[in-house]
Amino acid sequence: MTVLTNPLYRPILEIIRSARNGIVYGGKIRFSHALVINLLYRSGPIRPRLIEVLKATRSHAEVLAVFAVIYKFALSVLVNDQVLGGNSKTLSKFIAGSFSSWIVYSQHFNLFHPGITHQITLYCFSRVLVAGCKILLDYYLNCTQPTYSIHEKIVKYRELSVNQQSKLRQNYYNKSWKYFAVLTWGLVMLIYDTHPQYLQSSLRHSMHYIYDVEQDVWPSWKDFFGI
Template sequence: MSVLNNPLYRPLLEVLRSARNGVVYGGKIRFSHALVINLLYKSGPILPRLKQVLSATKNHAEVLASFAIIYKLAIVILSHELFLGSSKLKLAKFFGGAIGAWVVYSQHFSYFNSGITHQITLYCFSRVLIAVGKILVDQYLQSAQPKFRTVGGNILVFDELTNKQQHKLKTSIYNKSWKYFAVLTWALVMFIYDYQPQYLQSSLRHSMAYIYDVEYDSWSTWREFLGV
């Protein structure tokens, strides 16, 4: 039996595989993003700018790989019978995420690039917030069993609706919630950008300045206006 097929080494191989995937994914995402940002917003010799792109790519891949290693190792340890046990795997994953975040994303340690960890965490927070909202809606519908009037005029509790009707109802609630979330988010970000822009993340602040602060631009020809 080879090492790859040996169940004894399976947990370690999963840790290594997860780290490898973190490197690949982080490299792909950050390289394209950093390259575009450098081409759009920065000027100067091309070689230093390419070095910045490669450095950002390395840092992003390093962050994702490091978190993957710590998270997977924490699950292996916490799911051992001496700790939480395999029956409490969900709890082990929660604590594994917390441990990994403390080391990599919390900025408690200065080793990891703070800009990248900050950006990734904010990205995840918005997704978590929306997911929690959907979970709460589902829990409310299941526990409270509110009544709804169907197209035919019948009044039914949630469990009496067909799967298609339940899906349509949830989608309608999700869409309405997203509308309010989007409106509030953009209203606040534009207000903060005008009121106290220094509190926004630097990359967001720079992109907003480039797009919206056109009153400070000047041009005398159409070529200058179009930036060609």
């Protein structure tokens, strides 16, 4: 039996593996994003901009790696030591995630880059919001059992086939997404016009580059297309 196959070392190996994966994923995501932002939307010598790209990449990787280490460690303590008295592992994951976020993402200790922690948290929030709406919709459909007209026949939700239920939920998802997209982009453009300083910096820079072209001058088509 080796260290990798020994159950005694399994918890610490999982923590190290999660940290490694956080570094790899964070590095890949942030490097490409920071590279595009600095090369397209920033000006000045190339060397300082590339250094900023590497710093942002390192910061993003650190955030994901440290969160993974704290989360996996806290979860291991809660589950293996039965801190919650043998309660659901789901509750343990919620507590471990909240505790880890308090240290890493909340900026309570000011240990990590605030722009990156804010950006990651807002990214997750949008996904949590969409997922939460889907969960509530499924809960509503399963609990209230609304009726639908199928080929002039009134059928309850539970009486629909699995395929029909899936199509029905997707129809609701698509409709709600339309309103969500309209409201989101309307508010983004409103805030950018009235209080742009409150928007995340990379979003603000990209919007300035794309939309604020009123004062641009293009002496030739070559300048216009940026060739």
